[in-house]
Amino acid sequence: MGAIDEAALALIRRCTDCGDETMAPAAEGFRCRNCGHRYRFDANGVLIALPSAPGLRLPNFYRSRFYARWLQAWDDMVARGWVIYERPLYRFFSLSGHRRIRTALDAFGPTAGPIVDLGCGDGRLLGLLGRRSAIGVDLNAAFLARLKTRAPWALTVQADFNNLPFATGSLTCCTSAHVLEHLYFLAEGLEEVHRVLAADGRFLFTIPTEGGLGWDLGRRLVTGPRLRRDYRLDVQDVMAIEHINDARRVLRLARLYFRLERPAYAPLPFVPLKSLNSSITVTAAPLPTEHELRAAA
Ligand SMILES: [Zn+2]
Incomplete structure (x- = not known):
């Protein structure tokens, strides 16, 4: 672990077991003052902020042999460096949205608190954003362990997107890169x-501009044949569950909670067609708390 980021640690306040927001530092981690639930750091320095019982239940499909085959295919692609991030041309397209977030962050101005990257994976975005106070949150502990090499300054927290260890109204900046399309519970x-x-x-x-021609063509010409040949997987079936939300659905739902400022396509921001771009990046401002969706809580 690098030097302790006090500003980042101070944001860990909410118990993911009971929802109490007065979590306090304790020996080797944090302890809930209300119910006694503890968070501990694992051997890799990842803070485990999971509740003691699992949360929302995913469909059985995510435990099927079909889905296991896809996860194996993904692991193999990562191991062979075949994944889109590892080839210069593909990387130019696949990281276009990450670079737009960096630009949007500069436009938003210096933030008062740490950046919290939700679904940070192995730190692709945090590494790109440069050294600054940051927290990387992901459900996958193996990814978080690898983040230590890309962005060793970041506090790494294992938590569920739907059940975060932060107090209500406490963060100035959250980011997420290529995550919302995967969320079954969007x-x-x-x-x-x-x-x-x-x-x-x-x-x-x-x-990603899921639903556009660009991704569809890429899958028909590159990913699809490979998955069919090597893993007997139909890429459309895989994407139906892996990218459960297309871009239209993500933006529609996001508008219920946020005012969407400066939506920008990439890598061709001046060609506002999702079929010719690979990502869309948005700066989202929360709608007022008296918004009816919030008030119903
Ligand atoms: Zn508690």
Whole structure:
């Protein structure tokens, strides 16, 4: 672990077991003053902020042999460096949204608190954003362990997107890069981001232009044949569950919770066609708390 980021640690306040927001530092982690639930750091320095019982239940499909085959295919692609991030041309397209977030962050201005990257994976975005106070949140502990090499300054937290260890209204800036399209519980996830953001905070997110011709063609010509040949997987079946939300659905739902400022396509921002771009990046400002969705809580 690098030097302890006190500003980042100070944001860990909410118990993911009982929802109490007065979590306090304790020996080797944090302890809930209300129910006694503890968070501990694992051997890799990852803070485990999971509740003691699992949360929302995913469909059985995510435990099927079909889905296991896809996860194996993905692991193999990562191991062979075949994944889109590892080839210069593909990387130019696939990281276009990450770069837009960096630009949007500069436009938003210096943030008062740490950046919280939700679904940070192995730190692709945080590494790109440069050294600054940051928290990387992901459900996958193996990814978080690898983040230590890309962005060793970041506090790494294992938590569920729908059940974050941050107090209500306590964050100034959340980010997420190519995550929302995967969330089976998308509305719940957006409500959680809305909850943790301060009224003047911002949620900067990028999603693939899923539903456009560009991704469809790429899958027909590159990914599809490979998955069929090597893994007997139909890429359309895989994407139906892996990218459960297309861009239209993500933006529609996001508008219920946020005012979407400066939507920008990439890598061709001046050609506003999702079919010719690979990502769309948005700066989202939370709608007022008296918004009826919030008031119903
Ligand atoms: Zn508690």
